[in-house]
Amino acid sequence: MTRGLIISLLAICTLINLVISEDCKFVPPCQCVSTGFTLDLRNTVRPLSVIDGDYTYYIDPCGDHAKVAHFCNVAEEAGCQVKQSSIFGIASTSGYSATGDPFKNNVVFKNQYGEGTEIRVTLLNIKCNYFSEGHLVFVQETPPKTYNFTLETNRACTVPAEDDDGGLSGGSVLLIIFFVLLIVYLVGGVLFLKFVRRAEGLEAIPNYEFWKDFPSLVKDGVKFTCRGCKAESTYEKI
Numbered sequence: 001m002t003r004g005l006i007i008s009l010l011a012i013c014t015l016i017n018l019v020i021s022e023d024c025k026f027v028p029p030c031q032c033v034s035t036g037f038t039l040d041l042r043n044t045v046r047p048l049s050v051i052d053g054d055y056t057y058y059i060d061p062c063g064d065h066a067k068v069a070h071f072c073n074v075a076e077e078a079g080c081q082v083k084q085s086s087i088f089g090i091a092s093t094s095g096y097s098a099t100g101d102p103f104k105n106n107v108v109f110k111n112q113y114g115e116g117t118e119i120r121v122t123l124l125n126i127k128c129n130y131f132s133e134g135h136l137v138f139v140q141e142t143p144p145k146t147y148n149f150t151l152e153t154n155r156a157c158t159v160p161a162e163d164d165d166g167g168l169s170g171g172s173v174l175l176i177i178f179f180v181l182l183i184v185y186l187v188g189g190v191l192f193l194k195f196v197r198r199a200e201g202l203e204a205i206p207n208y209e210f211w212k213d214f215p216s217l218v219k220d221g222v223k224f225t226c227r228g229c230k231a232e233s234t235y236e237k238i
């Protein structure tokens with residue numbers, strides 16, 4: 001009984017750890033730090049640029065005007081959109097912030113430039129791409145004056161390329177192995193009990209007594225996990 005409880009708790013802890021989400025913390029000029037990984041854009045392609053329609057966009061993801069000075073004419077600009085002689089700032093040298101979880105590949109760098117009705121907003125959705133140091137893609141302008149881009153870069157990859165087998169993270173592989181073993185155990189157990197032991201009805205479920213108690217074990221397990229996976233002293237009383 002106690003061993004079954006520990007096993008179910010370990011499984012629950014593993015599952016909960018896999019779905020835990022943690023926003024990274026922005027560190028100027030262009031890093032986002034989370035436990036186990038720092039997204040650092042200092043060595044990406046700078047400035048980034050992309051053409052959409054009549055406009056060409058130039059952005060330095062680290063807010064350095066010097067990188068875009070050739071295209072953006074105002075000293076406070078770290079990014080701009082250019083159409084012939086019209087230049088509009090879309091990012092400022094002091095304006096970056098970031099949110100999202102690098103392990104979920106959903107970090108967004110945000111910046112804005114201007115005042116009042118002339119505020120223009122830049123959103124950089126940072127996505128892991130093993131084959132690019134920095135590639136800017138224009139997604140859309142929605143709402144007006146909010147420019148949504150994707151920045152594909154290997155700086156955002158939390159798993160080294162050689163460990164990556166077609167986009168599955170280590171966590172997903174563990175999860176798949178866990179469920180495959182679970183199915184083998186259940187199907188194999190039912191077949192064994194039914195055809196070898198000649199069990200009938202619910203008796204054919206492997207470890208039926210344990211699974212009957214499983215819902216309450218899960219409840220205990222969640223409580224246990226929420227206390228930080230430390231066993232309670234009254235544990236043995238169960």
Ligand SMILES: *[C@@H]1O[C@H](CO)[C@@H](O)[C@H](O)[C@H]1NC(C)=O
Pocket residue numbers: 123125139142148149150
């Ligand atoms: C920006 O584009 C990305 C990628 O297509 C999308 O996931 C995101 O929701 C968009 N954000 C906004 C604010 O439109």
